[in-house]
Amino acid sequence: MNYRHAFHAGNFGDCVKHALLIWLIRALHRKPAPIAILDTHAGIGRYDLTTGPATRTGEASRGILRLMDDPPEALSDYVTLVRDLGLYPGSPAIARALLRPRDRLMCCELHPEDVVALKHLFAGDGQVAVHRRDAWEALGALLPPAERRGLVLIDPPFEAADEFDKLAAGLRLGHSRFSGGVFAAWYPIKHRAPVRAFHIAMRESGIRDIVVAELFLREPLDAARLNGAGLLVVNPPYRFEAQAAPILAALLERLGTREPGEGFVVERLADE
Ligand SMILES: C[S@@+](CC[C@H](N)C(=O)[O-])C[C@H]1O[C@@H](n2cnc3c(N)ncnc32)[C@H](O)[C@@H]1O
Known part of the structure; x- marks a missing residue:
């Protein structure tokens, strides 16, 4: 467990x-029935970007810090929430901020220090449960939620070589337990081959209604660099594809590198 999200x-x-997570949660709130959110790889929940690990890498200065001033309309909800x-x-913390009084949040985190920090953040909060628990095991154990409505965010650190395989297996397991749930799985795009293999695995999984939203900073040719990022969504709420595109376009406008191959795609992997 070397990965610390504080650096990133x-x-x-x-x-x-x-930005896409906020849109997804708000979409689930179109109906009044309560929802449950499972955050399988939660981290510590709050990050100081002005000191410590974040300043050592400077990654936020090429990310959120470029969005804070006069954000484009498509990002104003996200930036307002951050502010x-x-x-x-x-x-x-994003999910918690959006919970309505009858909604619930379950978080899993395995890092011994990070889980303590997260428990501290939500101490005494009756709507949030923090588990020191393996994400892949939790997808079987904590699903389906009693509410039968909700969202599962799967956001692994991608430290291990087989993380895409684990992600595909986790999505299959989670979906087998909670087929009506919205699943959002984040993945890095370094070079094309592992992402293609992941898409093929998901197309062949038998799971219906899958869309991917991907942002590229440059052509994904260098396996040692984070050249893009994607979110795979199972059971995307109505109008996700139409609404994800302007969000990614606005992100690209502010965060783009102007290198060859930058761009975004919103693509359907499996029909409803
Ligand atoms: C990318 S970070 C999560 C960031 C967080 N989702 C966010 O958006 O703020 C991945 C986290 O997963 C934790 N982790 C790694 N393997 C895990 C596992 N098998 N089960 C639960 N948590 C795990 C790491 O300690 C790390 O905090």
Whole structure:
């Protein structure tokens, strides 16, 4: 467990994930019935971008910090939420900020220090449960939620060589338990081959209704660089494809590198 999200908080990958996550949660709120959110790889929930690990990598300065002033309309919801929450919010803090009184959030985190920080953040909060629990196991154990409506965010650190395989297996397991749930899985785009293999695995999984939203900073040719980021969504809410495109376009306009191959795609992998 070497990965610490504090070094990467607010980078362009977080911007893609969190801007789309907010849209997905708001879409689930179109109906009044309560929802449950499961955040399988939660991190510590809040990140100080002005000191420590974040300043050592400078990733946020090429990410969220470029969006804060006069954000484009498509990003104003995301940027307003970040501004309102103060420290940069990780996915659990974003989800928590959006919960309605009868909604629930479950978070899993395995890093021994990070899970303590997350428990501290949500101490005494009756709508949030923090588990020191393996994400892949939790997808079987914590699903389906009693509410039978909700969203599962799967955001692995991609430290291990087989993380795409685990992600595909986790999505299959989670979907087998909670077929009506919205699943959002984040993945890095370094070079094309592993992403293609992941898409093929998902197309062949038998799971219906899958869309991917991907942002490229440049042609994904260098396996040692984070050249793009993607979010795969199972059971995307109505109008996800139409609404994800302007969000990615606005991100690209502010975060783009102007290198060959930059761009975005919103693509359907499996029909409804
Ligand atoms: C990319 S970070 C999560 C960031 C967070 N989702 C956000 O958007 O703010 C991945 C996290 O997963 C944790 N982790 C790694 N393997 C895990 C596992 N098998 N189960 C649960 N958490 C795990 C890491 O400690 C790390 O904090």
